[in-house]
Amino acid sequence: MNEDKGNPSATSAPLDFIRRIVADDLRTGKWGGRVVTRFPPEPNGYLHIGHAKSICLNFGIAEQFGGVCHLRFDDTNPTKEEEEYVNAIIEDVRWLGFDWGEHLYFASDYFQQMYDYAEQLIRAGKAYVCDLSSEEVRLSRGTLTEPGRESPYRNRSVEENLDLFRRMKAGEFPDGSRTLRAKIDMASPNLNLRDPVMYRILHAEHHRTGAAWCIYPMYDWAHGLEDSIERVTHSICTLEFEDHRPLYDWFLDALGVYHPRQIEFARLNLSYTVMSKRRLLQLVREGYVSGWDDPRMPTLSGLRRRGYTPESIRNFCYSLGVAKDDGVVDVARLEHSVRDDLNRRAPRVLAVLRPLKLVVENYPESQVEEMDAINNPEDPGAGTRKVPFSRELYIERDDFREHPPKGYFRLSPGREVRLRYGYFVTCTDVVKDGGGEVVEVRCTYDPASRGGNSPDGRKVKGTIHWVSARHAVPAEVRLYEHLFTRPDPDDVPEGEDWTSNLNANSLEVVAAYVEPGLARAKAGERFQFERLGYFCVDPDSKPGAMVFNRTVSLKDTWAKVEKKR
RNA sequence: UGGGGAGUAGUUGAGUUGGUAAAACGCCUGACUCUGGAUCAGGAGGCCGAAGGUUCGAAUCCUUCCUCCCCAGCCA
Numbered sequence: 001m002n003e004d005k006g007n008p009s010a011t012s013a014p015l016d017f018i019r020r021i022v023a024d025d026l027r028t029g030k031w032g033g034r035v036v037t038r039f040p041p042e043p044n045g046y047l048h049i050g051h052a053k054s055i056c057l058n059f060g061i062a063e064q065f066g067g068v069c070h071l072r073f074d075d076t077n078p079t080k081e082e083e084e085y086v087n088a089i090i091e092d093v094r095w096l097g098f099d100w101g102e103h104l105y106f107a108s109d110y111f112q113q114m115y116d117y118a119e120q121l122i123r124a125g126k127a128y129v130c131d132l133s134s135e136e137v138r139l140s141r142g143t144l145t146e147p148g149r150e151s152p153y154r155n156r157s158v159e160e161n162l163d164l165f166r167r168m169k170a171g172e173f174p175d176g177s178r179t180l181r182a183k184i185d186m187a188s189p190n191l192n193l194r195d196p197v198m199y200r201i202l203h204a205e206h207h208r209t210g211a212a213w214c215i216y217p218m219y220d221w222a223h224g225l226e227d228s229i230e231r232v233t234h235s236i237c238t239l240e241f242e243d244h245r246p247l248y249d250w251f252l253d254a255l256g257v258y259h260p261r262q263i264e265f266a267r268l269n270l271s272y273t274v275m276s277k278r279r280l281l282q283l284v285r286e287g288y289v290s291g292w293d294d295p296r297m298p299t300l301s302g303l304r305r306r307g308y309t310p311e312s313i314r315n316f317c318y319s320l321g322v323a324k325d326d327g328v329v330d331v332a333r334l335e336h337s338v339r340d341d342l343n344r345r346a347p348r349v350l351a352v353l354r355p356l357k358l359v360v361e362n363y364p365e366s367q368v369e370e371m372d373a374i375n376n377p378e379d380p381g382a383g384t385r386k387v388p389f390s391r392e393l394y395i396e397r398d399d400f401r402e403h404p405p406k407g408y409f410r411l412s413p414g415r416e417v418r419l420r421y422g423y424f425v426t427c428t429d430v431v432k433d434g435g436g437e438v439v440e441v442r443c444t445y446d447p448a449s450r451g452g453n454s455p456d457g458r459k460v461k462g463t464i465h466w467v468s469a470r471h472a473v474p475a476e477v478r479l480y481e482h483l484f485t486r487p488d489p490d491d492v493p494e495g496e497d498w499t500s501n502l503n504a505n506s507l508e509v510v511a512a513y514v515e516p517g518l519a520r521a522k523a524g525e526r527f528q529f530e531r532l533g534y535f536c537v538d539p540d541s542k543p544g545a546m547v548f549n550r551t552v553s554l555k556d557t558w559a560k561v562e563k564k565r
Numbered sequence: 566u567g568g569g570g571a572g573u574a575g576u577u578g579a580g581u582u583g584g585u586a587a588a589a590c591g592c593c594u595g596a597c598u599c600u601g602g603a604u605c606a607g608g609a610g611g612c613c614g615a616a617g618g619u620u621c622g623a624a625u626c627c628u629u630c631c632u633c634c635c636c637a638g639c640c641a
Contacts, residue, residue, distance in 0.1 A: 190636080194637085199639085321577065326634065337590090378604095
């Protein structure tokens with residue numbers, strides 16, 4: 001099939017800084033020849049294209065260096081996490097093409113061990129139960145420039161801490177009344193080290209552990225332990241956790257346990273869209289889109305429904321590289337990678353998005369011919385098919401101009417064009433409605449040009465697509481544009497927010513006609529509508545009521561030329 | 566303002582021990598073509614954030630400065 005391009009495992013491309021670290025570690029035997037990475041999503045939303053970069057990195061490294069990559073749910077906050085999300089995440093990672101084998105884990109499975117480690121830290125005098133409220137903690141934490149103040153509970157005895165912590169676990173105290181904190185340094189310039197909270201009390205039902213726990217570990221405390229327990233070698237995360245690394249290291253050192261190396265890289269940002277889970281959730285909840293899998297969403301489920309292939313997303317991610325400066329990637333690159341993939345594999349078909357009737361005056365009224373059409377010029381093995389041709393056809397409105405501009409070489413009065421796989425036709429007349437709108441075009445055909453070539457060798461510049469009016473299948477086609485009108489959704493006037501940059505025209509529904517063979521196409525099937533773009537059958541599609549999504553248009557140099565005028 | 570990061574073509578990014586700047590996408594030409602697609606061949610585009618310094622020589626080393634991002638959740 002389609003080999004991933006740009007994946008260092010498949011090319012001689014220079015290694016990125018993370019792969020270089022892995023390769024060095026392998027050479028020096030630092031981890032005993034093991035390579036263990038992990039992708040640790042929190043099940044509080046759907047995966048998006050930014051996660052795909054992380055997935056490709058982690059699974060890609062494991063694959064390339066003969067290691068393994070774990071899929072681990074970081075489910076330490078029962079108030080935000082749901083099973084629906086874990087199922088969707090599993091489906092998405094699998095769809096993207098990765099396999100974690102036996103290595104499916106849940107942080108919640110480690111709760112008991114984490115608890116035991118916490119007691120160990122208490123006994124070592126490195127953690128204490130604090131009775132301050134969250135407000136009081138906030139006030140005593142200090143600011144960016146001023147040190148914090150130590151909690152009055154900071155020096156409780158080990159016995160008292162142990163007793164209180166056990167009672168926290170036993171459910172004796174209400175939410176928010178106490179926390180377990182690490183005893184580090186309230187004056188540290190790194191705020192993360194100012195006695196961070198390790199456990200909070202949350203009497204909440206967890207999607208996996210139910211009511212077994214009422215204290216839940218915080219990210220900083222839990223994450224390193226998860227990595228340690230799984231004997232991860234390289235714990236790869238995004239830049240915002242760079243500040244947390246000293247804490248990651250502190251916990252593991254304080255415990256004296258197996259200690260992976262955390263490495264940070266820049267997350268992916270894409271132009272014309274938003275990527276934060278909070279904002280994606282807002283788009284869903286407030287009805288700006290139809291759901292997490294709305295084809296306009298940058299979620300993997302949205303891209304899948306839109307018609308993106310896993311290969312194209314992987315190739316896109318590999319083409320990005322891995323570095324530490326965060327910028328914004330032009331969506332045009334994502335679009336390029338689907339075109340590149342679909343060009344090679346998508347069967348071509350004829351479809352007319354905005355129909356204009358074309359009557360071939362000298363073509364016999366009742367005649368129908370089956371024309372031979374090539375399924376995919378990029379893939380000779382794809383074969384050919386028959387497409388019916390008759391006297392009345394539909395052509396694209398855009399392919400006729402009563403007054404053609406310079407450089408236009410499609411149909412217009414007196415002009416001859418080729419109907420793809422059909423005949424040469426010459427426009428003889430137009431029919432207009434009361435408002436002067438062209439509602440029908442008349443033409444004559446050259447019977448000698450059957451199939452698309454004329455025996456006298458004369459050339460025509462334009463080739464347009466068409467569909468037989470009598471045989472065509474009506475279909476709903478959903479045309480998508482960028483979700484936002486500006487590359488940076490946050491680029492708004494004073495007082496407005498990112499939602500004011502939502503593109504009102506991001507979805508246009510059109511009543512189209514497609515060639516008859518498409519009547520049986522199944523959800524998820526992808527096609528190239530010749531000269532238009534790549535389209536995918538939507539799950540909403542039903543026999544007799546086909547629905548297609550436009551994945552991406554074809555490059556259109558004529559549109560570009562026209563736009564410049 | 567304290568701490569942590571980052572600054573190389575429009576974008577993403579190579580450039581690992583200093584020798585004077587890859588590539589991809591985008592853009593512009595042209596060729597070819599029964600998709601104005603694809604393909605092929607060319608091209609434009611960078612004072613390597615700035616200023617000093619070291620050196621025969623600096624994107625790479627030193628100094629100072631500037632800009633951008635992250636951190637004051639009992640979120641992850």
